[in-house]
Amino acid sequence: MKVNTALREEWRRHPSKRFKLIARVSGDVGQAAMRFHEKGIFVRRRCRLVNGCAIEATGAQAEALLQESWIVSLEPDELVRAM
Numbered sequence: 001m002k003v004n005t006a007l008r009e010e011w012r013r014h015p016s017k018r019f020k021l022i023a024r025v026s027g028d029v030g031q032a033a034m035r036f037h038e039k040g041i042f043v044r045r046r047c048r049l050v051n052g053c054a055i056e057a058t059g060a061q062a063e064a065l066l067q068e069s070w071i072v073s074l075e076p077d078e079l080v081r082a083m
Contacts, residue, residue, distance in 0.1 A: 002073035003066065011059035019062055020044070020077040024052035026070050035070070044077075 011019065025032040033043045033053055041061055044054040054077050057065070065071050 002075075004075065007074075007076060008063070008066075011062045013059075015058060015060035015063070017059050018056055019059060021055050021057060021062060022047065022050065022052055022075050022077045023055050023065065024050055024072040024074075026051075026072055029053060032070065035068075039064075041065075 010017075023032070023036070029046050029048055029051060033046055036043050036053060036055055036057075039061065042056040044056055046053050052072075062074060065074060
């Protein structure tokens with residue numbers, strides 16, 4: 001599981017704060033979106049190009065996702081610009 005150490009510490013310090021994340025998953029993106037919904041995590045959009053979902057989760061929810069075998073990585077959902 002790939003997760004930035006500083007981001008993980010931020011989740012631990014602020015378990016109720018909401019974070020916008022890209023969650024890359026193994027398997028079907030549609031099934032992953034349903035799993036997120038079942039866990040009370042808001043799915044902002046599905047990202048089939050990277051086989052993942054843009055989600056909004058609390059720090060506690062994000063930390064709990066680290067235990068899920070179908071999660072490949074979690075990273076901040078940030079604006080990307082071409083140079």
